[in-house]
Amino acid sequence: MKTNSKNKIIIVDDHLLFSQSLELLIKSFGDYEVIERFENGKVFIDYLENHDSELIDLILLDVNMPVLDGLSTMKWLKDNRPELKVIALSVNDDEDIIIKMITNGAKGYLLKDTSPEIFREAIECVIEKGFYFTELVSGMLINKVNSDNKKISLKEKEIVFIKHACTEMTYKEIASEMCLSPKTIDGYRESLFDKLEIKTRIGLVLYAIKHKIVCV
Amino acid sequence: MKTNSKNKIIIVDDHLLFSQSLELLIKSFGDYEVIERFENGKVFIDYLENHDSELIDLILLDVNMPVLDGLSTMKWLKDNRPELKVIALSVNDDEDIIIKMITNGAKGYLLKDTSPEIFREAIECVIEKGFYFTELVSGMLINKVNSDNKKISLKEKEIVFIKHACTEMTYKEIASEMCLSPKTIDGYRESLFDKLEIKTRIGLVLYAIKHKIVCV
DNA sequence: AACAACAAGGGGAAAAATACCCTTTTTTGG
DNA sequence: CCAAAAAAGGGTATTTTTCCCCTTGTTGTT
Incomplete structure (x- = not known):
């Protein structure tokens, strides 16, 4: 055939x-x-x-x-x-x-x-x-x-925090939303700034959008 | 036919x-x-x-x-x-x-x-x-x-400011970048917060991305 | 001229974000 | 079980952001 x-x-x-x-x-x-x-x-x-x-x-x-x-x-x-x-x-x-x-x-x-x-x-x-x-x-x-050597892995709580950071909430508000101390949130933020090589919350928002952690 | x-x-x-x-x-x-x-x-x-x-x-x-x-x-x-x-x-x-x-x-x-x-x-x-x-x-x-009654029109300088606000620059740095006083930048920001009904720089970034003033 | 509208800028203070260094508790790999 | 790492949280200080109220020109309109 x-x-x-x-x-x-x-x-x-x-x-x-x-x-x-x-x-x-x-x-x-x-x-x-x-x-x-x-x-x-x-x-x-x-x-x-x-x-x-x-x-x-x-x-x-x-x-x-x-x-x-x-x-x-x-x-x-x-x-x-x-x-x-x-x-x-x-x-x-x-x-x-x-x-x-x-x-x-x-x-x-x-x-x-x-x-x-x-x-x-x-x-x-x-x-x-x-x-x-x-x-x-x-x-x-x-x-x-x-850019594959340094592969970045985010934990579940970090993802949740990032989503909240992409709103107009203050860190204090995010902390109470996530039932954590504001100081813990501070820790999340500082560890993320370090990992993602950024310096401000603006950088975090841009990262989140670029990597589709949040959508616009 | x-x-x-x-x-x-x-x-x-x-x-x-x-x-x-x-x-x-x-x-x-x-x-x-x-x-x-x-x-x-x-x-x-x-x-x-x-x-x-x-x-x-x-x-x-x-x-x-x-x-x-x-x-x-x-x-x-x-x-x-x-x-x-x-x-x-x-x-x-x-x-x-x-x-x-x-x-x-x-x-x-x-x-x-x-x-x-x-x-x-x-x-x-x-x-x-x-x-x-x-x-x-x-x-x-x-x-x-x-939301059409209050149609929002942004001026050229405001657009430029917004673009800069979507970076990790501080307002002071943005001011010197735009050759304006930091206080003028303050004014731009406050007028935009008012116009766009937002309260923080994060809101400004989200607005800019949503309305494609900046792209990710 | 008088008026409004607006752009640029200033003073001062409160709130939020950031940086750095620290302790306690929990988890986890060996 | 123990040591190490990770998670949660605290203290304090500095910088940045945000807010509110104000002055000075400029421009355009009536």
């Missing part, structure tokens, strides 16, 4: 309009066929657990999905089907999530409004060479490896 | 993949036909200036486009073809731009990852009733009309 020689692709995306049109686009390339489409990570994993995954050449995995999102799905794949090749798809270029998808094994990351030509190039590249990264993503990777 | 009775739709969007699939979707509804597609506002306006626009029933207009973006195109339509019905399309839900599109005459605002059913509902609704707003957009409109 002729179709059996085509590269087999699976699309996991809750957005039907997009996933349908992506299937049409891929078909139009000629060398590929979309063997399945799933609307979230959960149903995709259910499928994998009951089917042979050896004949899957590529997975196009949306990041933002209900039920089980792209990152969780990616982590499951890393643990259970590490041989599968995945290109992550998303509408935004959130650095954190891109890095997380890639460190969990994604072989490429494309924005959903990427042009058809780049889509084709990326799909071909991942299937043949094993990876495809746009300039955007490469830049982020370089950023990361340059 | 049968097709002439169908509602005529124009798509203006630079993302071919999306605009193609949107055309297919619209065709699948049966009652509509996509008579033209354009990749930016410029070529669309060129077309309008050389063609009769009376037979256009609806325009689906992307917000983010090269050459001439959705807002500029919307403003041109408001001035030159106010009778045309437009649904704005965008990947993000930026309140400012949504409000601007609507105040410039857009009859609806849809996120690009809206489901096909909602797309159909919105298109039908705008053609028949003249408008369609999702809950998201309605909420924003209510917000606006409730």
Whole structure:
């Protein structure tokens, strides 16, 4: 059979309009066929657990999905089907999530409004060479490896404190809100200033927003 | 001719993949036909200036486009073809731009990852009733009309001050940076606190980010 | 000329934030 | 169980932020 020689692709995306049109686009390339489409990570994993995954050449995995999102799905794949090749798809270029998808094994990351030509190039590249990264993503990777030595981990209470620090509350008010002594809050603040290399509460707010601890 | 009775739709969007699939979707509804597609506002306006626009029933207009973006195109339509019905399309839900599109005459605002059913509902609704707003957009409109009496206008120096306030500089440092007395900076701050109904510099930073005076 | 509106700046004081150094209690790894 | 680390809190001093009330020019309007 002729179709059996085509590269087999699976699309996991809750957005039907997009996933349908992506299937049409891929078909139009000629060398590929979309063997399945799933609307979230959960149903995709259910499928994998009951089917042979050896004949899957590529997975196009949306990041933002209900039920089980792209990152969780990616982590499951890393643990259970590490041989599968995945290109992550998303509408935004959130650095954190891109890095997380890639460190969990994604072989490429494309924005959903990427042009058809780049889509084709990326799909071909991942299937043949094993990876495809746009300039955007490469830049982020370089950023990361340059600043990865000092990885910052925040504790749960620090996160709560930071969220409160991003309001017009005074530290005293934050302390009573968190049922802690103002002095303890002082301690949190000073330790964070030190860790994050900042000097003022303004710096803390900017850090929190940049790293999406709070949203505007 | 049968097709002439169908509602005529124009798509203006630079993302071919999306605009193609949107055309297919619209065709699948049966009652509509996509008579033209354009990749930016410029070529669309060129077309309008050389063609009769009376037979256009609806325009689906992307917000983010090269050459001439959705807002500029919307403003041109408001001035030159106010009778045309437009649904704005965008990947993000930026309140400012949504409000601007609507105040410039857009009859609806849809996120690009809206489901096909909602797309159909919105298109039908705008053609028949003249408008369609999702809950998201309605909420924003209510917000606006409730806070629109006191429209806030910031002067150039205030903008500069706000930008500086969103750094770890002290007011004294900001003053010398702006070649003004610290007391003048005090004045700027107090007038802004009053105008923006905030009480602390943190509130100022949050306001600035929310209103995109500074970007993170 | 008289008036309002406004930008720039000042004095002084209270509140909040920041810095530095310290003790006690709890948790935790070995 | 013990030692070490981490969490919670205290004391005190300095700097920064915030608030309120005030003066002096400038500009534009009637």
